Amino acid sequence: MRHETNFIEWDHRGRWSEGQTEGLRITEEGWLVLAEGAAEGTYTTPEVDTLPFENLVACWNADTPEGCWVEISARVYLNEKKDWSPWGSWGRWSPYIERKNRGGEYPEEAPVIRMNCDILEPMGDFAQKLQIRARLVREKEGVTPRLRRLTASLRNRELPEIPTGEQATESFPTERVLSMPACSQMVRDPEIGNIICNPTTMTMLLAARGTQALPEQTAMTCVDLIEGFGNWTYAAAAVGMYGYRAYARFGDYDLIRREILAGRSVGVSVHYAGSREKAEERGLPYLEGAPCTTPGHILAVRGFGQEGDQEYVYVCDPAAKDDREVRRKYRKEQFLEAWSGRLCYLVDREPETKEGLYVPAFREASAEKGEDGRYRWVIDGRPYPVLPEMLSQKRSKAGRMTFMIRQKRDYPEPRMDANDLFLYPEPEEDGSFALPAGDWILYLMSNTGERWRAYRSES
Numbered sequence: 001m002r003h004e005t006n007f008i009e010w011d012h013r014g015r016w017s018e019g020q021t022e023g024l025r026i027t028e029e030g031w032l033v034l035a036e037g038a039a040e041g042t043y044t045t046p047e048v049d050t051l052p053f054e055n056l057v058a059c060w061n062a063d064t065p066e067g068c069w070v071e072i073s074a075r076v077y078l079n080e081k082k083d084w085s086p087w088g089s090w091g092r093w094s095p096y097i098e099r100k101n102r103g104g105e106y107p108e109e110a111p112v113i114r115m116n117c118d119i120l121e122p123m124g125d126f127a128q129k130l131q132i133r134a135r136l137v138r139e140k141e142g143v144t145p146r147l148r149r150l151t152a153s154l155r156n157r158e159l160p161e162i163p164t165g166e167q168a169t170e171s172f173p174t175e176r177v178l179s180m181p182a183c184s185q186m187v188r189d190p191e192i193g194n195i196i197c198n199p200t201t202m203t204m205l206l207a208a209r210g211t212q213a214l215p216e217q218t219a220m221t222c223v224d225l226i227e228g229f230g231n232w233t234y235a236a237a238a239v240g241m242y243g244y245r246a247y248a249r250f251g252d253y254d255l256i257r258r259e260i261l262a263g264r265s266v267g268v269s270v271h272y273a274g275s276r277e278k279a280e281e282r283g284l285p286y287l288e289g290a291p292c293t294t295p296g297h298i299l300a301v302r303g304f305g306q307e308g309d310q311e312y313v314y315v316c317d318p319a320a321k322d323d324r325e326v327r328r329k330y331r332k333e334q335f336l337e338a339w340s341g342r343l344c345y346l347v348d349r350e351p352e353t354k355e356g357l358y359v360p361a362f363r364e365a366s367a368e369k370g371e372d373g374r375y376r377w378v379i380d381g382r383p384y385p386v387l388p389e390m391l392s393q394k395r396s397k398a399g400r401m402t403f404m405i406r407q408k409r410d411y412p413e414p415r416m417d418a419n420d421l422f423l424y425p426e427p428e429e430d431g432s433f434a435l436p437a438g439d440w441i442l443y444l445m446s447n448t449g450e451r452w453r454a455y456r457s458e459s
Contacts, residue, residue, distance in 0.1 A: 385431025
C-alpha cells in the first residue's frame, strides 16, 4: 500500500496481501482476478487512519470483458458518531453495461454519508478513517474481470490545499511546456458537444501518450446515466481500459508542475467566467482569455512558464470553438482560483500492460445505397435502421448512440485522430440518411459498448 498525506493506492506494487480476499486470486503480474470456479469475489482493504477529511474520491483500473463487471465501495469512520458509516458505492463498472452511480440513494432514513456524483461525503461530520471494497462479478462462463489498481484521495475543504509531496519546498524551473494534441468538444456530436469536456480532455491525455481515440468513444464509455459525462471515477476507469495507470486525486500546484516536468499532461477540474461582468453576475472566478463561462469544467494542463513579470499556466481547453483555438494560456493566479477544488487526473506516460485489455472494438458493417439515393446501415448482413430517437438522450438512457462520419484532412502536428473532419448525419424516420460526396468512414457507437464501422468510397 502506497500512503501519502491525502492519497492511498493498492496495486501490484502495493501489496494486495495487506487486505482480505474472498473468491479471488493474484496473478503473476499482480492483478486480482476471480478464483477458479468462482463467479464472484471481493477484495477489502485494511482500515486506514487518515487526516480528517470530508471528500473521498475512489478510482480503479480494471479490465472487464463483456459479461462481467466490478463495483467499488467505501465506508468512512465518522468522528462525531464514533462509528463507521454504511458502504457507499460508485456503482457497477464496465463499458458494456448500464453505468449508474447510486447518487446518494441509501436505505437509511437519516443517511450519514452521500454520494455526490463521484465524491463520497460524510454529512455534517468529518471522517478520519476509510476502508475500500472491490467486488468482481462475472455473469457468463469463460470471462473474468481483472482489477489492476484501487486508489483513494481525500480533501478537507477547510484547508486551502493538502500538500502532495514529502518535501515542504521544492525548486522548479521557470518554464516547461509540453507539445500536446488538442481538440474542441464544441465541434463534436451536436447533442452532447457542450457537455463532454471530461471525456474530451481524457481523449487529449490519451493522444498525448500515443493512444488514439475519439471524444465520442470516450464519452460513450464513461457516461454515468445518472450524472452524465462529468463522473471523474468513470473517466479515469475509461482511460485505464487502455492499460494505463490512471486516477483522480486532490493535489496542489506543485503536483501539477512535477507531472509536467515528468512529461505528463494533467487534467483538472475548474470553474470560471470569461468576462468580469459574468464573474460578478455568476459569482465565479474571472479567467482572462477563457472561451466561455462555466460552473464546472475539465481541461488539460500542458505546461507552465513566465513572460516578463507574469506567470502563466498553458492549457488545452476543450471549450474553445474549434480545434485550433484549444491551446491557451491563463494567468497563474487566476488559474489557481478557477481550480479551487484542487482535483486533477493523473495518467502515466506508458501503459503498464498491453495484454488482456477489453476496450470495446469496432465491428465491420456496411452502408448500402438504396434506389432513392439514400444510405442505410447493414449490420451482420441485415438492415439496421438507425432512427432519430436512437441518437438522443445519450447521457441518460442506456443503448443510445452517436452516429458520425469522418474524412481525412491535413492538420498540423501534433495532431490526433479527432482533428479529422467529422459530420453528424441526421437520419429520417425510416433510418435512411444522406452522405456528402467523397470518401467517408462511418461510426455508430452506443453507450453500452456496441461499436460498428463502415466505409463509403467513391474512388
